[in-house]
Amino acid sequence: MKKIAFFDTKPYDRRYFEAQLDGREFEISFFETRLSRKTADLVKGFDGVCAFVNDTIDDKVIEILKRENIGVVAMRCAGYNNVDLKAAYKSVHVLRVPAYSPYAVAEHAMALILTLNRRTHKSYLRTRESNFALAGLEGFDLNRKTAGVIGTGKIGRVMISILKGFGMNILAYDPYPDQDFAGREGFSYVDPGTLYSRSDILSLHCPLTRETHHLINEEALEAMKPGVMIINTSRGGLIDTKALVEGLKGGKIGYAGLDVYEEEGDYFFEDLSGEIISDDILARLLTFPNVLITAHQGFFTREALANIAETSLENFRAYFNGGPLENEVCYRCDRPECRKETAGRCF
Known part of the structure; x- marks a missing residue:
């Protein structure tokens, strides 16, 4: 039975994860502490x-994993910017969950938009105190407004569909535009400035x-x-937070909905x-x-949590059974031939 250490875990x-285990294939230890x-x-x-x-999976952590003969790290999330891929390449296979639920994140982004616009969070607190005045709660119609979506992967595509349901005009930017998708959905790819x-x-x-x-x-x-x-449900580092604060102070930014933050590691979850903060x-x-x-809750639905557990365990099964690693990250090895495509594993 293979033993797996889970870090930064909550109830x-x-x-x-325990709901998907049969008790015979893996022995899991859940650590509340983060990996560092x-x-x-x-x-x-x-x-x-x-x-x-x-969790922090830098070169020093990779060295310790190698020393302890651990050849696999399964990220129970889509992102892996906290992993030193250069240090991991040819030493530790890094797997991820690329699509636990694009609906969960996109729907949360839409919830942020609606809440900020119609100020339902403020209205809730007012009426709890028997204050039924409407002053200060004015919003605007989303219909016929323009929404810009940066990134048209799985989550971005769901977001476009949701925004179209509100009658919004859609613009998008992606370094790898899918013009067929844009044609089907009726939106345009443009440059960032536009x-x-x-x-x-x-x-x-x-x-x-x-x-x-x-x-x-x-x-x-x-x-x-x-x-x-501005709505950010992806990663905090996409936004220069100091510039964001200045934009808010000067009135350039009318609203900001953030499910992530540059330095969230010390606070979120x-x-x-x-x-005192x-x-x-x-x-x-x-x-x-x-x-x-x-606090980084965009992923937090029953469906997403179940998919994360299922895919993470499947990633471990594939690794330990010697099979192809469908969800291995790309280490950007710059080899002329992609070994993952030919052999199922990057190394």
């Missing part, structure tokens, strides 16, 4: 590691890479419409209600009446 992780250089020695005696978005200048609402659905880090920066904000609404930028964001922050 719901245990519940959904300080905690990596906990992997001793295990055959595999399962990690999450705020997207920024014409969008009333901007929703981010792209991975965090070297190229997309601080994609939304001071220059990008300058090109946007006054009063633009934890109950810190009895503590020492991050000055996060504390400042929480003071704006036109900012709505949720």
